[in-house]
Amino acid sequence: xxxxxxxxxxxxxxxxxxxxxxxxxxxxxxxxxxxxxxxxxxxxxxxxxxxxxxxxxxxxxxxxxxxxxxxxxxxxxxxxxxxxxxxxxxxxxxxxxxxxxxxxxxxxxxxxxxxxxxxxxxxxxxxxxxxxxxxxxxxxxxxxxxxxxxxxxxxxxxxxxxxxxxxxxxxxxxxxxxxxxxxxxxxxxxxxxxxxxxxxxxxxxxxxxxxxxxxxxxxxxxxxxxxxxxxxxxxxxxxxxxxxxxxxxxxxxxxxxxxxxxxxxxxxxxxxxxxxxxxxxxxxxxxxxxxxxxxxxxxxxxxxxxxxxxxxxxxxxxxxxxxxxxxxxxxxxxxxxxxxxxxxxxxxxxxxxxxxxxxxxxxxxxxxxxx
Amino acid sequence: xxxxxxxxxxxxxxxxxxxxxxxxxxxxxxxxxxxxxxxxxxxxxxxxxxxxxxxxxxxxxxxxxxxxxxxxxxxxxxxxxxxxxxxxxxxxxxxxxxxxxxxxxxxxxxxxxxxxxxxxxxxxxxxxxxxxxxxxxxxxxxxxxxxxxxxxxxxxxxxxxxxxxxxxxxxxxxxxxxxxxx
Numbered sequence: 001x002x003x004x005x006x007x008x009x010x011x012x013x014x015x016x017x018x019x020x021x022x023x024x025x026x027x028x029x030x031x032x033x034x035x036x037x038x039x040x041x042x043x044x045x046x047x048x049x050x051x052x053x054x055x056x057x058x059x060x061x062x063x064x065x066x067x068x069x070x071x072x073x074x075x076x077x078x079x080x081x082x083x084x085x086x087x088x089x090x091x092x093x094x095x096x097x098x099x100x101x102x103x104x105x106x107x108x109x110x111x112x113x114x115x116x117x118x119x120x121x122x123x124x125x126x127x128x129x130x131x132x133x134x135x136x137x138x139x140x141x142x143x144x145x146x147x148x149x150x151x152x153x154x155x156x157x158x159x160x161x162x163x164x165x166x167x168x169x170x171x172x173x174x175x176x177x178x179x180x181x182x183x184x185x186x187x188x189x190x191x192x193x194x195x196x197x198x199x200x201x202x203x204x205x206x207x208x209x210x211x212x213x214x215x216x217x218x219x220x221x222x223x224x225x226x227x228x229x230x231x232x233x234x235x236x237x238x239x240x241x242x243x244x245x246x247x248x249x250x251x252x253x254x255x256x257x258x259x260x261x262x263x264x265x266x267x268x269x270x271x272x273x274x275x276x277x278x279x280x281x282x283x284x285x286x287x288x289x290x291x292x293x294x295x296x297x298x299x300x301x302x303x304x305x306x307x308x309x310x311x312x313x314x315x316x317x318x319x320x321x322x323x324x325x326x327x328x329x330x331x332x333x334x335x336x337x338x339x340x341x342x343x344x345x346x347x348x349x350x351x352x353x354x355x356x357x358x359x360x361x362x363x364x365x366x367x368x369x370x371x
Numbered sequence: 372x373x374x375x376x377x378x379x380x381x382x383x384x385x386x387x388x389x390x391x392x393x394x395x396x397x398x399x400x401x402x403x404x405x406x407x408x409x410x411x412x413x414x415x416x417x418x419x420x421x422x423x424x425x426x427x428x429x430x431x432x433x434x435x436x437x438x439x440x441x442x443x444x445x446x447x448x449x450x451x452x453x454x455x456x457x458x459x460x461x462x463x464x465x466x467x468x469x470x471x472x473x474x475x476x477x478x479x480x481x482x483x484x485x486x487x488x489x490x491x492x493x494x495x496x497x498x499x500x501x502x503x504x505x506x507x508x509x510x511x512x513x514x515x516x517x518x519x520x521x522x523x524x525x526x527x528x529x530x531x532x533x534x535x536x537x538x539x540x541x542x543x544x545x546x547x548x549x550x551x552x553x
Contacts, residue, residue: 016526018395018398018404018406018524043410044410083552129410149419186407186433189407189408190405190406191391191394191404192403192404192405192430193398193403193404279432279433280431280434282431283431283432283435284432285431286431355435356434357436358432358435359436359437360436
């Protein structure tokens with residue numbers, strides 16, 4: 001990959017733009033000073049690579065943008081870039097993310113930082129191109145093989161699509177762990193106002209060597225080789241690695257939980273939802289409040305680590321909880337665990353690319369308020 | 372103040388770009404805006420629609436089941452969206468594409484013959500701007516100068532020579548629009 005350089009950077013200021021969520025991801029990656037994007041097109045996230053190709057960052061920041069021959073190739077290019085301490089990302093939608101799971105497990109097993117974007121569509125299989133949140137389990141419960149976790153961020157606006165590129169990279173490098181932006185087709189296709197951060201320079205190789213002493217950038221004299229592998233035939237050694245991974249995950253769970261609470265202070269009922277489902281639910285909360293129903297919206301931003309502790313604090317405050325998801329009911333399990341099943345937790349959702357309307361969600365809410 | 376619109380028609384009629392220009396115009400006025408398209412295969416020749424929301428406050432759901440304003444440019448869209456207009460809301464349609472007129476009595480209905488007029492007056496390419504003119508005449512949710520600024524931002528520079536034609540179409544649309552009294 002080419003070195004970072006300073007010419008031709010005319011994005012030094014923060015800038016307000018009207019962008020699709022997918023476009024925001026692309027702009028944010030360039031402005032963060034990412035070194036490389038590797039991907040393969042799939043609806044509903046193709047605008048990410050299209051925007052990168054339009055912007056031609058290789059002419060300005062020196063960022064590489066490459067359409068790989070497949071999703072599997074793309075994630076392995078990310079694996080290679082990450083091993084060199086580069087800030088690299090890939091993006092896809094559900095079926096493509098399934099293909100990347102082996103690579104994500106390897107990234108976790110070698111403790112390498114990378115950013116993966118999933119703009120979810122309806123599954124299983126090739127499914128539909130319409131929005132979905134049915135990859136929740138895949139993102140937060142494993143996806144690939146082995147005991148590992150992926151830091152999972154769920155944007156609910158175009159602004160957050162842009163912001164979580166930076167946050168995802170920051171967390172990935174802080175913990176040497178893959179991070180994922182788990183968006184849905186609604187947020188990917190939605191166009192909103194977004195403030196883009198000022199352009200950051202890509203790190204020079206000298207800076208990478210200093211900040212990432214583990215990076216495989218060529219061995220200076222007097223240092224042991226930096227070897228990245230997730231293969232260890234001695235199980236006693238590999239168990240020690242696993243113990244270290246788990247300790248890291250505990251630290252992430254302790255430090256990196258993020259969530260948003262709207263109208264929760266006096267709430268007698270709670271809706272829990274993320275991404276597009278949270279936006280729809282926010283409208284429902286506004287309608288319900290006008291009808292005198294005291295309902296709040298709890299929106300997990302980190303799906304892993306999950307804001308379980310904070311949710312637990314509601315078990316003595318609210319009568320019951322409704323989770324709203326664009327899937328068959330996945331996050332509802334984590335909500336039940338969070339409140340120790342001590343209050344009723346019900347689920348409402350639609351599947352296969354169908355988006356519930358505010359009216360449908362309101363009807364579901366009425367059922368828990370007046371059972 | 373919040374305006375929730377659905378704009379629907381055949382793919383290729385400029386439905387999505389009309390919504391985009393409206394969103395850009397709102398942005399120019401400092402409003403919160405959301406633009407959410409139907410992005411399925413129906414965009415290619417079938418029915419396309421876009422939800423546009425302009426608001427003074429943070430916008431909650433970009434997915435709606437009822438609208439303040441429905442702009443429909445073909446019969447399937449009228450059939451689909453007439454019932455989604457809020458009570459006392461506005462339905463606006465292009466008469467050339469409509470075979471069954473709307474029947475609701477609890478909304479305001481507006482008609483314009485934009486398609487035939489645009490083609491007859493050499494404005495066929497900016498038919499959607501003529502419709503936008505009609506919409507803005509009924510509900511002046513953004514200023515004309517900001518629409519022109521929004522237009523300038525949303526189309527590539529090589530097409531800026533068409534800006535006067537767009538302005539002409541918007542103004543013509545404002546003349547064409549008529550309220551239907553039931």
